[in-house]
Amino acid sequence: MYALKASKLNIIAGILATFLLVCIHPAFGADNEVTIGIVQPLSGPNAQFGINAMHGSELVAETINAQGGIKSLGGARIKLVVADVPTPNTAAAATQRLISQNKVVGIVGTFVSSTTLGVSEVTERAGVPIVTFAFADQITERGYRYVFQVSPKGTAFGQAQLKYAIELGKAGGEAIDKIAILYEDTAYGTAQAKGLREAAVEAGIKVVVDEAYPLGITDVSSLVNKVRTSEAKIVFPVSYLNDSLLIIRTMRQQQMDIPVIGGAAGYIIPDFRKGLGDLAQNVLSVASSNHDLYPDLASRFKDKYGSFMTHEALMHAASLAVLAKAVEKAGSKDPEKVRDALASTDDCDGFARCVPGGCVRFNEAGLNTRAFPIMVQWQGEEPVTVYPKEVARAAAVWHAKSGR
Amino acid sequence: MSFIQSLIDGILIGGVYGIIATGLSLVFGVLGLVNFAHAEFLMVGMYVAWFAWHYLGLDPILAAPLSFAVVFLLGYAVQRHLLDRVMKASPTAQIFLTVGLLIVLENAALVIFGSGFRSVNVPYQVESFRLAGLFVSAPYLYAFGATLVVNLALWLFLERSWIGRGIRAVAQDPMAAILSGVDSKRTYRIAFGLGVGLTAFGGGVILPYITVSPTVGGQFVVLMFTVVVLGGLGSILGALAGGLAVGIIQSFSALFFPISLQNLVLFIIFIGVLAFRPQGLLKGA
Numbered sequence: 001m002y003a004l005k006a007s008k009l010n011i012i013a014g015i016l017a018t019f020l021l022v023c024i025h026p027a028f029g030a031d032n033e034v035t036i037g038i039v040q041p042l043s044g045p046n047a048q049f050g051i052n053a054m055h056g057s058e059l060v061a062e063t064i065n066a067q068g069g070i071k072s073l074g075g076a077r078i079k080l081v082v083a084d085v086p087t088p089n090t091a092a093a094a095t096q097r098l099i100s101q102n103k104v105v106g107i108v109g110t111f112v113s114s115t116t117l118g119v120s121e122v123t124e125r126a127g128v129p130i131v132t133f134a135f136a137d138q139i140t141e142r143g144y145r146y147v148f149q150v151s152p153k154g155t156a157f158g159q160a161q162l163k164y165a166i167e168l169g170k171a172g173g174e175a176i177d178k179i180a181i182l183y184e185d186t187a188y189g190t191a192q193a194k195g196l197r198e199a200a201v202e203a204g205i206k207v208v209v210d211e212a213y214p215l216g217i218t219d220v221s222s223l224v225n226k227v228r229t230s231e232a233k234i235v236f237p238v239s240y241l242n243d244s245l246l247i248i249r250t251m252r253q254q255q256m257d258i259p260v261i262g263g264a265a266g267y268i269i270p271d272f273r274k275g276l277g278d279l280a281q282n283v284l285s286v287a288s289s290n291h292d293l294y295p296d297l298a299s300r301f302k303d304k305y306g307s308f309m310t311h312e313a314l315m316h317a318a319s320l321a322v323l324a325k326a327v328e329k330a331g332s333k334d335p336e337k338v339r340d341a342l343a344s345t346d347d348c349d350g351f352a353r354c355v356p357g358g359c360v361r362f363n364e365a366g367l368n369t370r371a372f373p374i375m376v377q378w379q380g381e382e383p384v385t386v387y388p389k390e391v392a393r394a395a396a397v398w399h400a401k402s403g404r
Numbered sequence: 405m406s407f408i409q410s411l412i413d414g415i416l417i418g419g420v421y422g423i424i425a426t427g428l429s430l431v432f433g434v435l436g437l438v439n440f441a442h443a444e445f446l447m448v449g450m451y452v453a454w455f456a457w458h459y460l461g462l463d464p465i466l467a468a469p470l471s472f473a474v475v476f477l478l479g480y481a482v483q484r485h486l487l488d489r490v491m492k493a494s495p496t497a498q499i500f501l502t503v504g505l506l507i508v509l510e511n512a513a514l515v516i517f518g519s520g521f522r523s524v525n526v527p528y529q530v531e532s533f534r535l536a537g538l539f540v541s542a543p544y545l546y547a548f549g550a551t552l553v554v555n556l557a558l559w560l561f562l563e564r565s566w567i568g569r570g571i572r573a574v575a576q577d578p579m580a581a582i583l584s585g586v587d588s589k590r591t592y593r594i595a596f597g598l599g600v601g602l603t604a605f606g607g608g609v610i611l612p613y614i615t616v617s618p619t620v621g622g623q624f625v626v627l628m629f630t631v632v633v634l635g636g637l638g639s640i641l642g643a644l645a646g647g648l649a650v651g652i653i654q655s656f657s658a659l660f661f662p663i664s665l666q667n668l669v670l671f672i673i674f675i676g677v678l679a680f681r682p683q684g685l686l687k688g689a
Contacts, residue, residue: 042519043514043519044519044619045519045617045619047514047518047519047520048519048520048521051519185664211662211663211664212662212663212664213663213664214663214664214666214667216622216623217663218614218623218624219413219417219654219655221413221417221541221544221655222410222413222655222658222659222663223658223663225406225409225410225413226658229406241521241615242521242614242615242617245523245615246613246614249529249530249613250541252530253529253530253531253532253539253541253542253543254532254539255532255534255539271520271521271523274523275521275523275525275615276523276525277525279530
């Protein structure tokens with residue numbers, strides 16, 4: 001009985017202490033803070049990716065603060081205000097709130113393309129810059145002034161997925177003439193599939209299966225049947241986690257061991273390996289970045305959050321760093337000046353190393369022209385960068401027969 | 405060949421839809437209650453089986469009875485403490501309560517389990533049986549087998565046991581059942597527990613091929629209602645037939661149309677059934 005009471009008291013004391021902290025904290029540094037908005041899905045089906053991404057940004061903010069904050073603003077600390085945006089239709093209201101109530105100098109987020117489209121409409125009207133990692137083509141094709149994208153476009157990912165595969169196949173002694181494309185029918189899946197298709201036509205490769213499927217599909221056996229009878233040499237699935245597990249398992253059930261080259265998202269997160277175990281071995285995927293490109297930061301991330309630093313964490317780390325640097329350069333909290341500083345970003349050191357190639361420079365449309373997609377492969381517990389050669393950390397294993 | 409393959413896949417998948425929807429049908433048939441939270445009990449059942457696999461090393465199909473037991477108790481308590489209060493209230497109040505329950509269960513799962521996807525890892529997940537060029541997926545087959553056993557058990561329970569007779573009596577005519585000495589409140593609680601428990605059992609058996617997350621219910625809720633209405637609301641055999649029909653329709657539609665249209669095909673047939681046979685496929689037949 002006493003023990004119970006004591007623990008209850010503890011809880012109450014804890015809550016009170018938290019309240020006090022929350023109340024006192026802003027009063028301390030309100031004058032000398034730079035507020036940056038983070039927009040991520042922290043609940044709902046994409047939450048796991050959103051949390052990873054937020055952790056990436058947080059790690060960078062903590063590092064900058066520990067190193068003395070924004071120096072041109074007298075050592076101002078970076079304060080992150082996080083908005084949970086589980087679905088695209090909540091994006092506009094959350095963004096509006098960040099801008100009008102929290103007076104953010106800029107916004108970072110998110111990897112969900114359809115949400116980012118909504119967020120960027122609001123930031124464009126309000127004249128606040130947004131740095132994003134989402135890569136549907138429309139994001140930088142609308143002529144917006146305030147959108148900056150650290151990653152290449154979705155079609156570029158699709159093209160790389162195919163081009164890298166052909167080159168890896170060639171190195172492994174296999175000519176690829178027939179392929180299958182499976183993708184979820186979202187902005188992300190559709191854009192990437194388009195890139196794949198175009199690159200295939202260009203390379204003279206026959207697309208024997210080209211199918212969209214609904215997000216949240218629960219049975220892919222008919223889809224895999226089609227791929228099996230089509231005699232495709234490679235499967236390119238563009239999908240999140242649940243569908244990626246389904247596709248790989250169903251392929252193994254039907255005794256198919258042709259290479260699988262994933263389209264990022266579900267294929268390069270810790271849960272993929274947890275769900276598939278040894279079947280994950282040798283699965284290839286295109287990616288925007290990988291933890292082994294920036295081992296120092298990635299190992300700090302792993303110590304703090306317990307799993308390897310995923311590409312969305314790396315790219316949102318880079319996004320926040322780019323924005324913080326722009327604030328430093330502008331020496332101002334005025335979003336307009338920060339936007340101008342962003343537009344003239346040409347950065348090849350520090351956290352820019354999170355991006356393959358290690359540089360960030362935006363073109364007129366706000367697209368990072370220095371970034372390029374990479375290819376990773378599950379080798380052991382973690383994905384390893386295997387292509388292009390200048391950033392590869394290990395050789396690719398072709399004749400995948402993943403997990404066999 | 406691919407025709408027979410689709411038929412096999414459709415039947416195996418459909419059998420599982422059947423058991424998931426049987427629970428919903430039972431609840432509607434006995435309690436006259438449209439339970440919008442039903443798919444959330446599927447999610448709870450999946451988590452129970454996942455934890456049993458993770459901590460006890462139990463195969464999810466063997467853990468499914470445990471899912472049934474846990475969710476039966478949960479359902480019994482929900483009926484006892486919440487739904488009992490609205491049994492005589494307007495349908496609007498019932499809908500509000502079950503929709504509220506849906507939101508509470510889903511968000512409680514988010515808080516407790518986190519938003520990540522959890523998947524079991526069992527050897528037969530990637531196995532299949534080969535029959536003259538056809539593939540029979542092992543996890544589908546085992547899931548289908550388990551649902552057949554449970555359906556038989558349910559039928560025996562409803563036909564032979566006193567509680568089962570009580571449930572059927574209340575479903576037919578609550579007043580007459582009470583007059584004959586059936587404790588209707590207790591019967592409602594058992595029927596609700598049984599209904600959600602059966603769905604949770606379905607959650608356990610599909611775990612080898614479906615990943616669980618707090619929002620997994622959303623993938624099944626529309627399907628569940630389609631199956632039940634297709635088979636005839638309240639009819640248990642109808643739910644099974646409806647499940648098989650939905651599985652086969654989905655599987656066949658993928659033969660002729662892009663897979664993204666599989667639910668479109670399903671709902672067109674569904675609307676057709678509603679228009680020409682509103683009582684469902686089996687009811688009154």
